Amino acid sequence: MIQGSFECFYAQKTWKSESCLISNNAYLCAMHEMILILDFGSQYTQLIARRIRELNVYCEIHPWNKIPEIGSNVKGVILSGSPFSVRDGASPRPNLDAIKGKMPLLGVCFGAQYLSHHFGGEVLPSSIREYGRAHLSYVDESHILTKGMTNGSQVWMSHGDTIKKIPSNYKIIASTSDVEIAGYHIEGEETYGIQFHPEVYHSTEGKILLRNYMVDICHCACDWTPDSFVEETTARLREQLGDDKVILGLSGGVDSSVAAVLLHKAIGENLHCIFVDNGLLRKNEYQSVLESYKGMGLNVKGVDAASQFYAALTGLTDPELKRKAIGKVFIDVFDEESKKVAGAKWLGQGTIYPDVIESVSATGGPSQTIKSHHNVGGLPDYMKLQVVEPLRLLFKDEVRRIGHSLEIDPRILGRHPFPGPGLGIRILGEVTADKVRILQDVDAIFIDGLKEDGLYDEVWQAGAIFLPIQSVGVMGDERTYENAVALRAVTSTDGMTADWCHLPYEFLAKISNKIINQVKGINRVTYDISSKPPATIEWE
Numbered sequence: 001m002i003q004g005s006f007e008c009f010y011a012q013k014t015w016k017s018e019s020c021l022i023s024n025n026a027y028l029c030a031m032h033e034m035i036l037i038l039d040f041g042s043q044y045t046q047l048i049a050r051r052i053r054e055l056n057v058y059c060e061i062h063p064w065n066k067i068p069e070i071g072s073n074v075k076g077v078i079l080s081g082s083p084f085s086v087r088d089g090a091s092p093r094p095n096l097d098a099i100k101g102k103m104p105l106l107g108v109c110f111g112a113q114y115l116s117h118h119f120g121g122e123v124l125p126s127s128i129r130e131y132g133r134a135h136l137s138y139v140d141e142s143h144i145l146t147k148g149m150t151n152g153s154q155v156w157m158s159h160g161d162t163i164k165k166i167p168s169n170y171k172i173i174a175s176t177s178d179v180e181i182a183g184y185h186i187e188g189e190e191t192y193g194i195q196f197h198p199e200v201y202h203s204t205e206g207k208i209l210l211r212n213y214m215v216d217i218c219h220c221a222c223d224w225t226p227d228s229f230v231e232e233t234t235a236r237l238r239e240q241l242g243d244d245k246v247i248l249g250l251s252g253g254v255d256s257s258v259a260a261v262l263l264h265k266a267i268g269e270n271l272h273c274i275f276v277d278n279g280l281l282r283k284n285e286y287q288s289v290l291e292s293y294k295g296m297g298l299n300v301k302g303v304d305a306a307s308q309f310y311a312a313l314t315g316l317t318d319p320e321l322k323r324k325a326i327g328k329v330f331i332d333v334f335d336e337e338s339k340k341v342a343g344a345k346w347l348g349q350g351t352i353y354p355d356v357i358e359s360v361s362a363t364g365g366p367s368q369t370i371k372s373h374h375n376v377g378g379l380p381d382y383m384k385l386q387v388v389e390p391l392r393l394l395f396k397d398e399v400r401r402i403g404h405s406l407e408i409d410p411r412i413l414g415r416h417p418f419p420g421p422g423l424g425i426r427i428l429g430e431v432t433a434d435k436v437r438i439l440q441d442v443d444a445i446f447i448d449g450l451k452e453d454g455l456y457d458e459v460w461q462a463g464a465i466f467l468p469i470q471s472v473g474v475m476g477d478e479r480t481y482e483n484a485v486a487l488r489a490v491t492s493t494d495g496m497t498a499d500w501c502h503l504p505y506e507f508l509a510k511i512s513n514k515i516i517n518q519v520k521g522i523n524r525v526t527y528d529i530s531s532k533p534p535a536t537i538e539w540e
Contacts, residue, residue, distance in 0.1 A: 033075045033220050035059040038067065040082030040092045040110050046496055047199040048078060050395050051207060056222040057214050064094040076104035076218035079111025081197065085161050086110065086117040104190040104217045109159055112193030120167035131158055133202060140173040144216055145192050146183065148208045155196035155203045163195065190217055226405035233390050237266035241346060246388060247338045248348035250275045250300060252289035255350035255391060257412050258403045260298055262390050263348050272341045273298050276333055278326065279306025280422030283440040305333045313424065313431040319540035326421045347385040351392045352399055396495050416461045425540035429468035439466045441519045442485050449511045459501050460492040465539050473523030484524040490537055498532040
């Protein structure tokens, strides 16, 4: 990702999601079979896409009210869940005339309720709501959609309504003890509905159902692989960029590194990388990252702009204002440096799917904005660069697999994600150089400790948070009144959901002792045991 990049400074501007999707990724649609996912606003919609990608099938999410033309390469359609009730007059009502009965169609949760309620069935408020884990009391193990699934298997429910009645040509293929119509098939057509969420890991046999749908019903070839992505994307980038020069902001993270190597593979020395030190990086990271990139053969220039970022952050405590300030300074610094690259026409970014999802709806649909992200938005008018985002439709683990295909150093690919605004959003309240120094020391002890104890690769993301409080302590029989920090470590697959990591008590005790003894200004260490949701991975 671009370190401290364009952030919220432009996240509210008209962004180029649809144009990027068309100009940078349309070739994927043309060259691959795909599954079309219609988004009704569920926060799980992206997990459906994630699970389909795991099966080596390309897919795209589009809003329910902007259904694209159904080409011959579209092998099937999935209707997502939704926060709406199908009984609500204002709920989504997609036009399925070109889809239902003409190609495979799978409704999930809201999608299943819609296919029942609007085609002769009945959906009512559930007398017993199902949220969370449930178990199938019946599953038709001979049915093409549910074959391989077993009675008693765990599924994940999230609904307040229930399908009370289905039309006569709908056949029940799955039930739970509380919900009789947990799955059905419309006889005479390849249309199916399931009340549970197969995309959530807690549905233990959900992947079996999705594989049945992709392979046996949609007849997908499952040819969406890292090697194919590299080959096709490199060819497309060469065609798209020609002899033009591209500027790319590097951060040392996985996303920007993979984007850089992919672009370098396509256009070579016409890629100019800039690594901006915003003063909010981890301890000693600026020099170490610069050296690692030069060792990869990339054309990289480092820019020390820490003082400019600190000045812009003076007096700011609101998270969004801090993000905007960081983004604005980055724009200014990056714009100044980009002018030194004569003839540059493109800005390369390491934007990935979760960045887009949490900032705005992935495709302009109804999904709710969680928070603003770097790399998401349109460019300010005064920056006369076109955007190229080769990773925009990929999840983090897909990016890592692409990196392995490109033979990038495993130490870079294995690095934990690090936020674009850096420590600026891990310091709650006003950011100062002194707080940054303290947090860098704390973070270094924590991360180095994870590596020394062989725990680093078991953690998706880890870091320290500088809390805006002071607490009483005792050191050497003397009273102290100093700062507190929180340690955060989570496990995840794609960053969309995350669980707090159960690090050994002995490890936490050792790290806490080291921090308090070695970092002047800290007398209390806490450990964050919140999962996402309801919390987010970062505190701001």
